[in-house]
Amino acid sequence: MTDPLQAFLRHLAVERGASDHTVRSYGTDLRDFQAYLTETLGERASVTQVDTRVVRGWLARLAARRLEPSSIERRLAALRSWFRFLVRRGVLGSNPARDVRGPRVPRKLAGFLPIDEAMALVGGRGVAVAARERDLAIVELLWASGVRVSELAGLDLDDVDRGESTVRVLGKGGHERIVPFGRSAARRLDAYLARRGPAPGPLFQNARGGRLTVRSMHTIVRRTARAAGIARRVSPHTLRHTFATHLLDAGADLRMIQELLGHRRLSTTQRYTHVSADQLMRVYDQAHPRARAASTPRRPR
Secondary structure, three states, X not given: OOOHHXXXXXXXXXXXXXXXXXXXXXXXXXXXXXXXXXXXXXXXXXXXXXXXXHHHHHHHHHHHOOOOHHHHHHHHHHHHHHHHHXXXXXXXXXXXXXXXXXXXXXXXXXXXXXXXXXXXXXXXXXXXXXXXXXXXXXXXXHHHHOOXXXXXXXXXXXXXXXXXXXXXXXXXXXXXXXXXXXXXXXXXXXXXXHHHOOOOOEOOEOOOOOEXXXXXXXXXXXXXXXXXXXXXXXXHHHHHHHHHHHHHHOOOOHHHHHHHHOOOOHHHHHHHHHHHHHHHXXXXXXXXXXXXXXXXXXXOO
């Protein structure tokens, strides 16, 4: 294997169907490790020389650069994946990063918008006239479907079933799923498509007719939130959390939300449950016989 890193990145892109963004992120993180390896062991350093001490030394260097614990943990996960790949290919005998523990990452509450702010966001107040239909269709679909921003940016016109109000999404690992969206999002989308025209190709286009990028969609969401008077930082991922939270609050089953979000593991979806603790308490109080029999009402949280 002439270039172990390029072989791994090719494996991510081709065999695992990782997005361009994911491949770039892995490449950046692992090249940083390679630079540290060269600095530590010399120009002829090889991954076969890596042991746990080298991995811990790299993590210490990252901490000295004042990186967030979550960023360090992400880089360590990338390193573990690379070494696991090299073990399977017979380049390494064992994974030297497997038993190295990263920094403790504090669990952050998922950011989401309450219904009134979400309604203000899609209301369109202050949105520039030139791209109004497109930008409002984007924020409405993000909230209405819960798709990842990369998935939304990757949609073509043929992926939309306007009659059924669904989109066909290609998620992580090349897994396809059908996601519904509501009538409000359908109306926004129809208004945008009337302006865009029926030509096949990328669903959301820039001024030159090319595919709108993920970065541009982030800018659109932030700009629309500011125009709506929302003070907090809002990103496309905020709307994904908002989608899941509002469904959960309305009593949707967690496994159904898992399917809609395209999560492989239910544990990933469960990150959204803590934001709806009040709803869970209300359901418990209404459903459990011992809760109903209690003489004292539960104090508001």
